[in-house]
Amino acid sequence: MQLPEGVEVLGPIHERYEEVLSVEALEFLADLQRRFAADRGDLLAARARRQTELDAGSPLEFLPETESVRQDPDWRVAEPAPGLVDRRVEITGPTDRKMTINALNSGAKVWLADFEDANAPLWENQVGGQLNLMDALDRRIDFRDEKGKEYALRPADELATIVVRPRGWHLPEKHLLVDGEPISASLFDFGLYFFHCARRQLDRGAGPYFYLPKLQHHLEARLWNEVFVRAQELVGIPRGTIRATVLIETIPAAFCMEEILYELREHSAGLNAGRWDYLFSVIKTFRTRGRDFVLPERNTVTMTAPFMRAYTELLVSTCHRRGAHAIGGMAAFIPSRRDPAVNEQALAKVRQDKRREAGDGFDGSWVAHPDLVPICREEFDAVLGDRPNQLDRLRDDVSVSAAELLDVAATPGEITEAGLRNNISVGLQYLAAWLGGNGAVAIYNLMEDAATAEISRSQVWQWVHNDIRLADGRTVTGHLVNDLIEEELAAIADAAGESFDAAGFAQAAALFRQVALAEHYEEFLTLPAYDQLR
Template identity: 65%
Template sequence: MSISSLTHHVRVLGAPGHRHDEVLTPAALDFVGRLAAAFGKRRQDLMRERRRQALRLAAGSPLDFPMVTSAVRADATWHVAPPAPGLTDRRVEITGPPERRMTVNALNSGAQVWMADFEDATAPTWRHVIDGQLNLLDAIERRIDFTADDGKEYRLDGRERLATVVVRPRGWHLDEEHLEYGGRPVPAALVDFGLYFFHCAQRQIDAGHGPYFYLPKLENRYEARLWNDVFVTAQELLGIPRGTIRATVLIETITAAFEMEEILYELREHSSGLNAGRWDYLFSLIKTFGHRTDFLLPDRAKVTMTAPFMRAYTELLVRTCHRRGAHAIGGMAAQVPSKDPAAHEAALAKVRLDKEREAEDGFDGSWVAHPALVPVCREVFDGVLGERPHQLDRTRDDVEVTAADLLSVRRISGPPTAEGVRTNISVALRYFAAWLRGQGAVALSGLMEDAATAEIARVQIWQWLRHRVIDRETVLGLLDEELAALGAEYPWAPVEEVRALFERTALTGELPLFFTPDAYARHLVRRTEARS
């Protein structure tokens, strides 16, 4: 793309930073502008349709597998594209934000794949967004290193095969307020995708892989179709062969669970599978049906992956993927190492049990949040896969899942415990405090938590209050206690801002769909005078 052809001007409203000019080049910004021009309105229309669908479901419309796409589900002849280079064996995938130390640790971890997460694990300050792009560029060029404040150095260890990089851009519901096109913020998804694709797609191809992505928060086939059209246009603009991009979709909304095959079909030339996102899935379930008593959930710790409706969701995911030649990737093991040997062994035992269930169910790989969990996950999947790179041949024809199976929550319902209420308040507050400070991945009580954890914690409080299984006075008392504990433990914590955020997102009559858009606009946006 020549400079003389630059016609889609994107205004930069974020403050300049070290090496930011390497990412925010005129040509890269023009590329992002072209994507915004082509797809911005359609994205807005789809977000309006999300709200309409939410109102229909709240009014009592049934949720079922779409009748209009029954032919797609019945047609056994179509399959997704074959596995791309670097994505054939995905038995262990490590996730984390694209900050510099995590980038080095993830690439060195021994995992087959690293998901560089601009979404739930990143507090999207302007610096984090652009520094993340720089870190990916440096990683692909194998020139990344990091020296911590204590003098510890982090460098690539020289192994020939590093983890394959897969980028998770922010969801369709988010804006990037520091970039403006046509008088409006650029959709954050197009910023994260567009900057990475522009700078790194050809570099990844030259390195023997390709531009690969994880797609979050999709709610239906139309949102998948939008991504597929973005991919086609991006490849055409940069002269990259159609089908080079591959994308794995996180099935982390209840509505997407009813359109898994349709989502694969829309992305089939660019698809590399589906992933089971546990906490976001539960979060979506409450958002969608939280007004109904038959969807009242107990403490989140009691809603395990063995719950019948969660088993239905994961087994349908494996069957759907393998029927179409796509990888099925399991959920997150979020444990972090403990200095207490007994606690450490107990955590590893939980991880092992979780991964054994996934591998035996037919998943082709799974997620871990910490390098110390890579050997455990690898050992489990090695035991099932052996020398095979996956188990796509296990089509799970024995699985039959109905709409009722996916929605049968009542079988695990029960009142929340006092400990469960306090835990949700504590986790939400501590995560909010870290997020407002710019930290998106946070170790809390032995687990690496991200935005999905805070979301499920705060919507459970909202749901319990709505149905009067807990009273407001109790919640307000616990809120005061946990805020006092937060301030004592972390003197830097913006206690009043954290309180206000919790009250706006958990204690209101109308449930905000996400905590991030409002918190981002209020606390993380720092605009400067526009730069040309």
């Protein structure tokens, strides 16, 4: 391959990779990295300083220095872009070839093409996923599975709008160096898709659209806006063509929702209630604050918990006040082909959840499986009717205080041995799959991704380090967790039989112990896990 000066590709070059990693595309990436790497580093350092302050007892509150932004009644975000006017159902999933076809064909209005939490960042997944998106837009994508079943795209007017989620600001892409340093994974994922597909999308009447994950401050949104402006200048398309929806999936971001919209207003497509990462962020941010910030086991924490209710109500109110879409959270249930009773009970909960979101004013919501698309659509159809959204529902009745956002202690539920075991088992199974290259894993009829694995290991860490007692009176200790890890490994091996990957699960167990039991809390499990990926 021919490479621009200062650019090194350390990953293997497979068939057609030169289409993605062209000289022009690599020059584009290098420009973004050289221009924005220092600012990214400064923002990550600011995150670390803020966490140190919070660990020391500093309050989390609405920012006094941006009160004028919140009080100004006049500003609005850009009008919804083509393909993003009606978002009543959005399906999420990684960018492998089969999922690309199934998601686009699912009947959902939007497909979140995920390079982040539903994706294990193998080099082949990152570059191959870009190829799949290019091929989908060119309608030259097909797939045949091991049973001979063939998959192909439906007519263009029946396909979902593609919205790409790049990896977060904290992650590197170690297989591509610019001036000797790994490029930002955010810029890598965003840049390749934008460079190759922006014009492809415009030619089809849509545009280059993105979901932005893991933001913790409005200045991180400002950096994304500067990236967007530069990218559009380099490629020669009008400023404002890009649209981005921000996932409010960290509790610091919940305190600056309006400021995030303001920073991105010419490129904004709204906010999303990223519920699983939000729970992870609550645990992580306040992990040393004692029992007032200890949640019950994860599967009992619903969106009706007072602090979660405050968060979603504030999100809808904030978005609609500024003319932005509010998109609801994930329905992660995976229908069972073997157990109708499990399906009936779980689907009733999904329907109830989507009915609540539509009734609260959300403009759409997420599902993880095509079988859930009709349920979500029915509930939003019942509220929206022929309207594409409910941006006109301003929710002036909502008033949320900092105390309400932080009222974690009011969450009902308990911590049982079964809940502890579930966290351990899910963590082990997910990490084994992730290290093997699969970032979206069906476990116990739920689609688990990095966010739910983060909750699992973070709860274990928090329970151990805060001497939490189980419902039966036992204290959660490192010794107890280690014993249960061995028991859960044996149960997984017994269920898998001859297909059990002993070496893979040994690696997963060692990593789980590192991120769940070590004295030092790892900020993201994907950082040490990424070191172990080829």
